[in-house]
Amino acid sequence: MHIFHRGRRLRSSPTLRDMVRETRLTAADLIQPYFVVESDPDFRKPIASMPGQFQLGLHQLLAEVDGAVESGLKSLILFGIPAEKDPAGSGAYDDAGIVQEAIRRVKAKWPDLIVVADTCLCEYTSHGHCGLVSPSGEVQNDPTLDLLARTAVAQAKAGADIIAPSDMMDGRVAAIRQALDENGFLNTPIMSYAVKYASAYYGPFRDAAESAPKFGNRKTYQMDPANWREGLREAAADVDEGADILMVKPGLPYLDIIRLVRDTFDLPVAAYQVSGEYSQIKAAAQLGWIDETAVVLESLIALKRAGADLILSYFTQDLLKAGHIR
Numbered sequence: 001m002h003i004f005h006r007g008r009r010l011r012s013s014p015t016l017r018d019m020v021r022e023t024r025l026t027a028a029d030l031i032q033p034y035f036v037v038e039s040d041p042d043f044r045k046p047i048a049s050m051p052g053q054f055q056l057g058l059h060q061l062l063a064e065v066d067g068a069v070e071s072g073l074k075s076l077i078l079f080g081i082p083a084e085k086d087p088a089g090s091g092a093y094d095d096a097g098i099v100q101e102a103i104r105r106v107k108a109k110w111p112d113l114i115v116v117a118d119t120c121l122c123e124y125t126s127h128g129h130c131g132l133v134s135p136s137g138e139v140q141n142d143p144t145l146d147l148l149a150r151t152a153v154a155q156a157k158a159g160a161d162i163i164a165p166s167d168m169m170d171g172r173v174a175a176i177r178q179a180l181d182e183n184g185f186l187n188t189p190i191m192s193y194a195v196k197y198a199s200a201y202y203g204p205f206r207d208a209a210e211s212a213p214k215f216g217n218r219k220t221y222q223m224d225p226a227n228w229r230e231g232l233r234e235a236a237a238d239v240d241e242g243a244d245i246l247m248v249k250p251g252l253p254y255l256d257i258i259r260l261v262r263d264t265f266d267l268p269v270a271a272y273q274v275s276g277e278y279s280q281i282k283a284a285a286q287l288g289w290i291d292e293t294a295v296v297l298e299s300l301i302a303l304k305r306a307g308a309d310l311i312l313s314y315f316t317q318d319l320l321k322a323g324h325i326r
């Protein structure tokens with residue numbers, strides 16, 4: 001019998017495989033998240049459920065970023081852990097708030113590094129929800145928008161290169177865009193957490209950012225994991241409101257959604273490889289059950305293949321340091 005198709009012809013050597021590779025991962029694709037603590041500049045505490053990740057005071061953050069930039073880090077996203085929380089999350093939009101201070105310090109030292117500011121209230125509210133809560137315990141949409149807009153402006157003033165609202169309130173992208181423009185930040189892009197699911201994979205993050213809701217859950221604002229059409233509506237709304245980059249979160253369990261968003265919209269697409277994805281890989285690797293680096297690289301290339309242009313990943317810094325990505 002004559003075999004016409006021989007797929008193996010193009011797989012015969014590493015160089016040939018490299019030449020026909022369809023998807024590539026580079027340092028410019030990756031964004032490293034950091035958790036910055038207000039209480040003490042020299043604070044450094046490992047996050048138990050995320051081995052290799054830390055809560056960092058300002059000095060420790062700068063030391064950590066220094067090493068990463070040496071290794072080729074291009075971009076990071078900051079999450080703040082304030083010394084004090086209150087029901088209105090005022091640390092989020094205080095010009096002297098911890099993330100604003102961290103942005104100023106990082107940008108002063110590395111002006112070319114792209115600093116993304118996560119824009120939300122949950123790390124700053126005493127109740128741990130992403131918006132204002134009514135006396136009956138309901139997360140209030142419209143009154144929250146003004147606070148998110150103020151947060152975005154405070155972050156942009158501090159020097160943030162990209163504003164990334166993660167709250168999932170309706171109308172937040174429009175409110176933030178308007179506030180940024182009114183304050184002269186016409187050229188500051190918005191990367192919206194456009195399609196953000198109410199996911200159990202966020203568990204370890206809530207330890208890291210100390211942002212677990214004190215009551216209830218986030219299902220009245222984050223999306224039902226069963227829904228894909230709704231994801232397209234959410235993304236379309238953010239496009240209409242002026243988003244510049246659309247994010248899907250989590251990553252690997254939602255490859256179908258990344259592909260849908262990629263095929264439906266022409267904006268850059270970001271995927272967030274979330275804490276639970278990170279911790280699963282770390283835990284299995286610690287047990288000796290998987291090859292950590294190989295699985296990490298495969299998971300990231302899968303996100304790119306599905307259509308993500310950018311990936312937020314806790315593995316970024318380690319991959320760069322080990323020279324696995326340039």
Ligand SMILES: [Zn+2]
Binds near residue numbers: 122123166
């Ligand atoms: Zn939040």
